[in-house]
Amino acid sequence: MSQQTSPPGGSGPLPATGQGSPAGPVRQTGSSPGRGSGRPAFLGHMGRVRNLGLFVVLVLLCVVGALSSDNFATSQNALVILTSAAVIGVITIGQTFVIIGGGIDLSVGAIVALGSVWCTTVATQSFGFGGMVFCALAVGAVVGLVNGLIIAYGNIVAFIVTIAMMASARGLAERISDRQSQVVTVESFNSLASTRFLGIPLLVHILAVAVLVGWVLLNRTTFGRRTFAIGGNQEAARLAGLDVRRHTVMLYALSGLCCGIAAIMLTARTTSGASNLGDLYELDSIAAVIIGGTLLTGGRGSLVGSILGVLVFTTITNIFVLNNLTTDIQQIAKGLIIVAAVLIQRRGRRTATP
Amino acid sequence: MDKRGLGGLDRRRLLLGGAVLGGGALIAGCTSNQSDASTSDVNAAGKAGTDNDKPGKPVSIGFSAPAADHGWMAAITKNAMAQAKQYSDVHFEAVEGTNDVNAQISQVQTLIGKKVDALVILPFDGKALTAVAQQAMDAGIPVINVDRVFDTPLAYRSWVGGDNFGMGLNAGLYIGRTLKAKGVSAPVIGEIAGIDNLELTRQRSAGFRRGLAKYGFHVGIRQAANFTADSGQQVMSNVLQARSHLDAVWNHDDDQGIGVEAAIKQANRSEFFMVGGAGSKHAMQEIKADNSVLKATVVYPSNMSASAVRLARLVAQHKGMSDLVGQDLPSSLTLFSATVTKENVDQYLPGAFS
Numbered sequence A: 001m002s003q004q005t006s007p008p009g010g011s012g013p014l015p016a017t018g019q020g021s022p023a024g025p026v027r028q029t030g031s032s033p034g035r036g037s038g039r040p041a042f043l044g045h046m047g048r049v050r051n052l053g054l055f056v057v058l059v060l061l062c063v064v065g066a067l068s069s070d071n072f073a074t075s076q077n078a079l080v081i082l083t084s085a086a087v088i089g090v091i092t093i094g095q096t097f098v099i100i101g102g103g104i105d106l107s108v109g110a111i112v113a114l115g116s117v118w119c120t121t122v123a124t125q126s127f128g129f130g131g132m133v134f135c136a137l138a139v140g141a142v143v144g145l146v147n148g149l150i151i152a153y154g155n156i157v158a159f160i161v162t163i164a165m166m167a168s169a170r171g172l173a174e175r176i177s178d179r180q181s182q183v184v185t186v187e188s189f190n191s192l193a194s195t196r197f198l199g200i201p202l203l204v205h206i207l208a209v210a211v212l213v214g215w216v217l218l219n220r221t222t223f224g225r226r227t228f229a230i231g232g233n234q235e236a237a238r239l240a241g242l243d244v245r246r247h248t249v250m251l252y253a254l255s256g257l258c259c260g261i262a263a264i265m266l267t268a269r270t271t272s273g274a275s276n277l278g279d280l281y282e283l284d285s286i287a288a289v290i291i292g293g294t295l296l297t298g299g300r301g302s303l304v305g306s307i308l309g310v311l312v313f314t315t316i317t318n319i320f321v322l323n324n325l326t327t328d329i330q331q332i333a334k335g336l337i338i339v340a341a342v343l344i345q346r347r348g349r350r351t352a353t354p
Numbered sequence B: 001m002d003k004r005g006l007g008g009l010d011r012r013r014l015l016l017g018g019a020v021l022g023g024g025a026l027i028a029g030c031t032s033n034q035s036d037a038s039t040s041d042v043n044a045a046g047k048a049g050t051d052n053d054k055p056g057k058p059v060s061i062g063f064s065a066p067a068a069d070h071g072w073m074a075a076i077t078k079n080a081m082a083q084a085k086q087y088s089d090v091h092f093e094a095v096e097g098t099n100d101v102n103a104q105i106s107q108v109q110t111l112i113g114k115k116v117d118a119l120v121i122l123p124f125d126g127k128a129l130t131a132v133a134q135q136a137m138d139a140g141i142p143v144i145n146v147d148r149v150f151d152t153p154l155a156y157r158s159w160v161g162g163d164n165f166g167m168g169l170n171a172g173l174y175i176g177r178t179l180k181a182k183g184v185s186a187p188v189i190g191e192i193a194g195i196d197n198l199e200l201t202r203q204r205s206a207g208f209r210r211g212l213a214k215y216g217f218h219v220g221i222r223q224a225a226n227f228t229a230d231s232g233q234q235v236m237s238n239v240l241q242a243r244s245h246l247d248a249v250w251n252h253d254d255d256q257g258i259g260v261e262a263a264i265k266q267a268n269r270s271e272f273f274m275v276g277g278a279g280s281k282h283a284m285q286e287i288k289a290d291n292s293v294l295k296a297t298v299v300y301p302s303n304m305s306a307s308a309v310r311l312a313r314l315v316a317q318h319k320g321m322s323d324l325v326g327q328d329l330p331s332s333l334t335l336f337s338a339t340v341t342k343e344n345v346d347q348y349l350p351g352a353f354s
Helices: A023-031 A045-068 A075-100 A108-118 A128-153 A158-177 A187-194 A202-219 A222-232 A234-239 A244-270 A281-291 A303-322 A327-352 B011-029 B043-048 B071-085 B101-113 B126-138 B164-182 B199-213 B229-242 B254-266 B281-289 B304-316 B345-351
Strands: B059-064 B090-094 B118-121 B143-146 B158-161 B189-193 B219-224 B248-251 B273-278 B294-299 B332-334 B339-341
Touching (some): A045 A327, A075 A108, A075 A202, A075 A244, A075 B229, A108 A128, A108 A158, A108 A244, A108 A281, A128 A158, A128 A187, A128 A244, A187 A202, A187 B254, A202 A244, A202 A303, A222 A234, A244 B254, A281 A303, A303 B229, B059 B071, B059 B101, B059 B304, B101 B126, B118 B304, B126 B143, B164 B199, B164 B273, B189 B199, B229 B254, B248 B254, B254 B273, B254 B281, B273 B281, B281 B294, B281 B339, B339 B345
Parallel strands (some): B158 B332, B189 B219
């Protein structure tokens, strides 16, 4: 399957998926010989090398954290960081699939808001735990499906479709909730966020399972290989006989489903649904994906890298709060660290590449 | 219907039926949010005991406010409308709320064009709307400025609004007083602020510091959230990690407070007490129930818009405020930020926004 990430250059992708810039395929073919393995391995040397830089960044952050605050290097704090990463982590999994597949999903934050609002209305709450969970998942999947159908069969670029969905899904959330916070009274639902299993919060388990399932799906199944193929060169994938449209629909539905799961987690965490939840999560998730080494133009990427990216973000925030830094300093430092992380990440890759 | 907790035999059928029913319910009416009739808090109309409330010359009042995208702002618009409805002599012209200053400027211009008798404006940005408010004044239409103040007194006849400094001050005084009464000598006091680059956040924090200073206390850890439940949860879970012991916390906003409280519950912390801000119905119900760390909240009255409509009616009918001596309406009214505790919560609960 190694031909997938080193596609025959030249023929540009269909304009339908929004990667109309010729820079995509050019960069693709230019950079692929060094590490052109189409099957990034979880623990195989390619995978490890690819994420080494980011891993170094995370370790450096942990050293800074431990030196600057006594409360950092505790198991309790590690769990706080992991729990903070859980919601955005699950969203980022879906986003990784979409971006590797050559698209982008700007509506994730709005889908989370819509899911959280819809599953916390008085009517939905009367169905209890199961009803709320089902509702959030259904809303997420259906909204994602609509995204995918319009992108694939309506031939509109993903950027436009999902930005439109971002506006209308949040608008619908505002309409349903009447812009009020809807407090969850179903205690079993709220306990999702406080339950611990083997001493580890349930939300962290959910993230772990989602990462595992996502990794297997991306790297060990036909679905994953098709995702790389379509993202790498859509036209080639189509000529090779892949149903590009159907696959695109599935990618966005998957992203929507991830948002549904995230909506459940976020709603339980905050014990409320509100139309302003998930604000700017699209940027957070895209940033994590890109920092994680996935090409914004698609065709190449790593799920483990994305999750490391999320962990870098949540660890930064944690260290800032532990040291009681003010918001302005947090913002300056965050920007610098992101750039530094990408530089280290790239340097790590360059030195690792033969 | 799909009740929870049936035996294992029926599980599959239940799942299937539940899914179908759930799907149906989703379409049918999971967006319904009707529980108890929402109470409006403008029933105090008859209190004044003067003849100002008797129908006078029919007047039209134009109303423009930002988008009702959060509980407090939603209550502003609702309270203004409810108040206007109580007067048979008021023709109320409300334009769609917007957070786009450009759109709000054109809306106010439309209202000026309609030659309304008075205008009630809560500008999204006071500076940006100053010019158009002044146009209205120049055209002979008195403007009642609500909360966010215009740049020049030329732009409004009267200003009515909340007291952000006083809000922080009263929160600080309450916390200082309570800790002194408990005999805590060197307390660790936390502050969860709202959006940090807003002037109102700075004023609230300044007031809070002043209030604490009266008792010789200072803020031990201060972090800013985003006025949303998810940001409140995120920030508070890290703050709790940063300080293993806290004595008191002031959270600027009750909407983000839902998330702050969720974080406290999830971390199983209860050694401190918390004071909220703004005065939501949910927060007041918790204060009344007295079963959480939330012991008080400082009100930022959302019924100020109702007062503004009353002022607009009076100024259009050329009347003064009957409870004051003198012919004319005052040029500015700063509303008091009351501290609501278990003792007086019943008095404020009807006026709380949800």
